[in-house]
Amino acid sequence: xxxxxxxxxxxxxxxxxxxxxxxxxxxxxxxxxxxxxxxxxxxxxxxxxxxxxxxxxxxxxxxxxxxxxxxxxxxxxxxxxxxxxxxxxxxxxxxxxxxxxxxxxxxxxxxxxxxxxxxxxxxxxxxxxxxxxxxxxxxxxxxxxxxxxxxxxxxxxxxxxxxxxxxxxxxxxxxxxxxxxxxxxxxxxxxxxxxxxxxxxxxxxxxxxxxxxxxxxxxxxxxxxxxxxxxxxxxxxxxxxxxxxxxxxxxxxxxxxxxxxx
Amino acid sequence: xxxxxxxxxxxxxxxxxxxxxxxxxxxxxxxxxxxxxxxxxxxxxxxxxxxxxxxxxxxxxxxxxxxxxxxxxxxxxxxxxxxxxxxxxxxxxxxxxxxxxxxxxxxxxxxxxxxxxxxxxxxxxxxxxxxxxxxxxxxxxxxxxxxxxxxxxxxxxxxxxxxxxxxxxxxxxxxxxxxxxxxxxxxxxxxxxxxxxxxxxxxxxxxxxxxxxxxxxxxxxxxxxxxxxxxxxxxxxxxxxxxxxxxxxxxxxxxxxxxxxx
DNA sequence: GCTTGACCTTGACGTAACGTCAACTCCTAC
DNA sequence: GTAGGAGTTGACGTTACGTCAAGGTCAAGC
Numbered sequence: 001x002x003x004x005x006x007x008x009x010x011x012x013x014x015x016x017x018x019x020x021x022x023x024x025x026x027x028x029x030x031x032x033x034x035x036x037x038x039x040x041x042x043x044x045x046x047x048x049x050x051x052x053x054x055x056x057x058x059x060x061x062x063x064x065x066x067x068x069x070x071x072x073x074x075x076x077x078x079x080x081x082x083x084x085x086x087x088x089x090x091x092x093x094x095x096x097x098x099x100x101x102x103x104x105x106x107x108x109x110x111x112x113x114x115x116x117x118x119x120x121x122x123x124x125x126x127x128x129x130x131x132x133x134x135x136x137x138x139x140x141x142x143x144x145x146x147x148x149x150x151x152x153x154x155x156x157x158x159x160x161x162x163x164x165x166x167x168x169x170x171x172x173x174x175x176x177x178x179x180x181x182x183x184x185x186x187x188x189x190x191x192x193x194x195x196x197x198x199x200x201x202x203x204x205x206x207x208x209x210x211x212x213x214x215x216x217x218x219x220x221x222x223x224x225x226x227x228x229x230x231x232x233x234x235x236x237x238x239x240x241x242x243x244x245x246x247x248x249x250x251x252x253x254x255x256x257x258x259x260x261x262x
Numbered sequence: 263x264x265x266x267x268x269x270x271x272x273x274x275x276x277x278x279x280x281x282x283x284x285x286x287x288x289x290x291x292x293x294x295x296x297x298x299x300x301x302x303x304x305x306x307x308x309x310x311x312x313x314x315x316x317x318x319x320x321x322x323x324x325x326x327x328x329x330x331x332x333x334x335x336x337x338x339x340x341x342x343x344x345x346x347x348x349x350x351x352x353x354x355x356x357x358x359x360x361x362x363x364x365x366x367x368x369x370x371x372x373x374x375x376x377x378x379x380x381x382x383x384x385x386x387x388x389x390x391x392x393x394x395x396x397x398x399x400x401x402x403x404x405x406x407x408x409x410x411x412x413x414x415x416x417x418x419x420x421x422x423x424x425x426x427x428x429x430x431x432x433x434x435x436x437x438x439x440x441x442x443x444x445x446x447x448x449x450x451x452x453x454x455x456x457x458x459x460x461x462x463x464x465x466x467x468x469x470x471x472x473x474x475x476x477x478x479x480x481x482x483x484x485x486x487x488x489x490x491x492x493x494x495x496x497x498x499x500x501x502x503x504x505x506x507x508x509x510x511x512x513x514x515x516x517x518x519x520x521x522x523x524x
Numbered sequence: 525g526c527t528t529g530a531c532c533t534t535g536a537c538g539t540a541a542c543g544t545c546a547a548c549t550c551c552t553a554c
Numbered sequence: 555g556t557a558g559g560a561g562t563t564g565a566c567g568t569t570a571c572g573t574c575a576a577g578g579t580c581a582a583g584c
Contacts, residue, residue: 016531020446021439023505026532031571046579047533060501067497068372072570086379089372096369100362107358110330110351117348177283184282235329239322243285278560288561293542308550309562334541 011052012042018051022063029059037076038062069096109235175200179250180242189252198257201250221262228254273314274304280313284325291321299338300324331358371497437462441512442504451514460519463512483524490516 015026032038033049038059040049051059058079065075065085070092078085178197187194205219205227228251231237238247277288294300295311300321302311313321320341327337327347332354340347440459449456467481467489490513493499500509 014531021442021504022501023442023445023503023508025572027571027573030533035570044532048579049532063501063505064375064497066570067500068375069368082379086376089376089379093369093372093376096365096372100365100369103358103362103365106331107355107362110355110358113326113330114348114351114355117344117351180283180285183285235326238329239284239325241285242283243325246285276560287543289542289544292562297541306561310550311561328541 012050013052013056015040015049015051018056018059021056022059024063032059032062032072035072037072068092105233109233112234113236172204175204176240176242180246183242183246183249187249189249190256194249194253195257195260198250198253201254202257202261218262221258224254224258224262228252274312275314275318277302277311277313280318280321283318284321286325294321294324294334297334299334330354367495371495374496375498433466437466438502438504442508445504445508445511449511451511452518456511456515457519457522460512460515463516464519464523480524483520486516486520486524490514 013021015029019026019029029038029040029049029051033040038055041052041055042050044050061079062075065078066072068089070078070088074088074092078088175197179201182194182197202219202224205224231241231247232244232251238244241247241250275283277291281288281291291300291311291313295302300317303314303317304312306312323341324337327340328334330351332340332350336350336354340350437459441463444456444459464481464486467486468478493503493509494506494513500506503509503512
């Protein structure tokens with residue numbers, strides 16, 4: 001088969017030829033046949049698949065929609081009538097935008113984590129369950145509440161005895177476990193149970209020297225609300241509070257609590 | 263089992279308990295065990311899995327990295343030493359950014375296609391292989407080259423006889439097929455073969471009344487270069503030129519040709 | 525007439541990270 | 555003794571094909 005014959009125009013093509021023509025593979029065409037998306041126009045007595053002009057056109061439409069990211073079932077439906085095509089694309093577009101925003105948040109989160117690691121953090125080496133890691137959040141605390149806040153909190157922690165720390169750690173772990181259980185049970189953020197946890201959480205925070213509000217018996221309102229948002233946005237916190245559901249519950253319960261008590 | 267016992271701090275948890283604690287499912291934990299990512303600290307004589315503190319910490323690290331979008335094998339490697347974690351995250355970040363840009367292009371493409379459909383286009387109803395669809399590109403042509411260009415090209419096409427159109431269509435289809443074959447063969451854009459195709463392509467374009475350069479025997483340089491970029495960016499074109507590889511070859515060959523001849 | 529080689533076929537496994545039965549065992553409480 | 559709520563190990567389904575594997579078909583060259 002020479003070049004001339006290879007590219008001469010005919011009214012029927014083999015599976016390889018048509019695959020090359022549109023830049024895909026024969027495996028893909030067999031797949032489309034198998035799922036009923038594109039059947040060959042003719043099947044030889046030897047089982048070979050042959051495609052004609054209309055089949056080629058349909059294939060091209062399929063590939064256009066595929067390039068745009070539509071799943072094959074959606075392409076199937078869209079090709080049944082052109083009305084559906086626009087609707088499917090519109091729906092797909094909102095999905096694309098949503099996914100874009102998700103990636104944006106994820107990338108930002110990765111960047112923060114890299115920065116934390118670079119500045120000496122240890123990827124939850126000492127976290128809520130085995131000792132609250134102060135260095136972990138150094139940057140964020142300093143940025144929001146000043147270097148003094150961080151330094152005094154850090155000094156306080158380092159000044160504790162081993163027994164003190166273990167007791168503190170157990171408290172924190174218990175709090176995290178209770179939040180997790182409450183989230184799992186679908187507790188309402190405004191419920192008495194959640195508000196009791198919020199109270200414990202606030203007490204705990206107020207007990208840490210250096211946090212805004214320490215000494216007044218209750219944390220500063222802005223600090224508490226900001227902390228709640230951080231819990232939800234940062235997977236390092238979510239891991240200690242029963243995942244995203246848990247972190248969301250903590251934030252919402254703290255909001256309600258802050259409105260009532262601060 | 264009452265609430266107190268449920269949330270009391272212990273040194274060992276069942277699979278359900280630990281799943282709830284971190285906000286995931288027991289199935290996930292069994293999966294992690296199966297792939298060697300996280301083994302239970304102990305397995306009872308009855309086959310039950312039990313997890314202790316260190317296992318919980320490891321699980322939390324896993325979930326943090328998973329939230330950040332890392333695949334499980336990468337998490338596996340990252341947890342072996344903290345050095346790798348930062349490197350893995352950095353690599354992952356570039357992937358995220360790349361994917362973000364891809365989605366951006368895809369979304370833009372979807373928007374253009376929706377606009378084309380809304381303004382009466384028919385999703386490649388008459389394309390390169392069954393008749394160049396002028397209405398398809400109305401918007402783009404008008405935007406770049408003015409409404410006159412579009413109108414005169416359209417009138418010319420509508421004024422053709424059936425036989426004229428068939429002849430023209432065959433020419434265009436042959437050109438597309440030859441481009442596809444060349445792309446498949448890995449032809450160099452600067453090669454004699456590709457340049458011969460580019461010449462045919464330019465001749466063809468120049469033969470369409472209304473295109474910039476029609477009447478001069480060769481298309482306008484800017485028009486030709488812009489068209490090449492459009493070929494690559496728009497899947498509707500790619501479908502007729504052997505996919506992305508084909509469209510890229512056309513663009514690059516036209517660039518070389520334009521430098522030499524325009 | 526036979527080999528060679530390109531092309532075709534169907535069948536089946538692999539991919540990522542689990543969700544979702546199914547069938548069965550274990551343990552505690554009433 | 556039994557009901558129910560754990561736990562266990564399979565095994566299939568998900569997306570859109572890639573990638574063998576084993577074997578049939580066809581035109582060309584000796």
